Amino acid sequence: MTFAAHRLSVAPMMDWTDRHCRAFHRSLTRRAMLYTEMVTADAVIHGDRTRLLQHDPDVGPVALQLGGSDPKALAEAARAALPFSYDEINLNVGCPSDRVQSGRFGACLMREPALVADCMRAMAEAVPVPVTVKCRIGVDDQIPEQALFALVEACVAAGVDHFIVHARMAWLKGLSPKENRDIPPLDYDLVRRLKRERPELTVVLNGGVPSVEAARDLLEPVEGAALDGVMLGRTAYHEPAGLGRVDPLIFCEGEARSVEDALATYRPYMAARLEEGVPLPAMARHMLGLMHGRPGARSWRRILTVDSIQPGAGLEVLDRALDAVLDAEARAAARLESAA
Structure with missing residues (x-):
């Protein structure tokens, strides 16, 4: 499963990519894939769904990112989101915050690939839209090559074929969430290796991309393998004018938006x-x-x-x-x- 929109996407960012932010970003690019903030499955099940999930249909394509580790709860939350017409349901396997860890979801799930696979299978069976994973390359003392590929293999067996990989380890002890966005070194080569060894999968690179122009360059083939997409995070939020160049530079469509x-x-x-x-x-x-x-x-x-x-x-x-x-x-x- 590959959406053309995934060639350039804007990352889910807590307290930032809310409904109003996405509408603003859509005014700059018609083509990029936009993601919600992470919403926990329990919040969807027990909270105000309209407030949490409502978005404007003209803002699509939009993906909903869920947080959780209970397959049944995630499936229920995914079903609850169907009336809101999201184009994709994404599972957060990358957030390193203490609050997320205490709820047994986010990056700590890198240690439990079988559980992630169960969650993905449950969501895929619950909804007709694609389900995807956003993950790290590993956590703490894991060996990235082993951790990332183990997670991917487990999820592929559950029917998942789309992975957004933040190309950093997450250090769950000793670093704050902010430090986890900068201190662990980036390993783009490992993400490219995943695409090279599993060309049938959709692989989107996330982490440290400084501009739309850099994203365009990262989409160029390396050693015969080309990433399917690049996800921008803080750059898109703090310097959003760059999104106005996405459609012509990344999608070869139209002119830049002033x-x-x-x-x-x-x-x-x-x-x-x-x-x-x-x-x-x-x-x-x-x-x-x-x-x-x-x-x-x-x-x-x-x-x-x-x-x-x-x-x-x-x-x-x-x-x-x-x-x-x-x-x-x-x-x-x-x-x-x-x-x-």
Whole structure:
């Protein structure tokens, strides 16, 4: 199973890739695969499903990432998500946080490939949409070549053929989740080896990819094997303007989307949510890095952060922030012209 959309995807990121973030990212790229934040199976079963799972159909393709280790609960949660029209159900086997470990899911499941396989089989039998795994290459004292391939083989036997591999070990003891995103070294070669030895599988690389251009380069074949996709994480969130280059660079489709075009596309979504009572900061916070590297970026961030929390704040805040950037750019251009 390979979606063309998986050539470039935006990673599931806790507290970041919520419904509003995904709508914003979709205004920049029509083609990339987007992922939800991780939602635990128990939260879906016992919580407010509409709040947890609702998303806008125009934002697809979107994958739901679940967390858990109970096959029955995961199957029930996957079934509960069906009315929300997700294109994929993904299991988190990569998060290293203490809270996730205490619930016996996330990266600690790298030590239990048979259990992961049982979870994947249960979900696959419960829903008609593809089920996928997002994992690490190993944890703690595991040997990556053994840990990754053992997990993959177990899941393949359960009918899974799509793996998103964060190409780092996770150190569950001694490192924080933040440190686990930087300190363990990346091993892209091991992920490429997986694709080379199992060419029938869909293999997507995640971890440390600094830009859309770097993602494009990573998709080039190496030793006769080409990765099926690359997943961007923090880069996509902190410098989202880069997503505007995804469609032409990665999918060879259309033209790059400018920041101004993306804002015009996102604006009706924001207006509709404001009418529903969603506070402006819930949407504006995902846009803080949009002007990264441009004159006026600091004013953009300040206006969106400070003015958006004022009572009754609406889209005029967005207009004011954009005007500040355009004014700063005009002043910078004038200085360059006078210097010449």
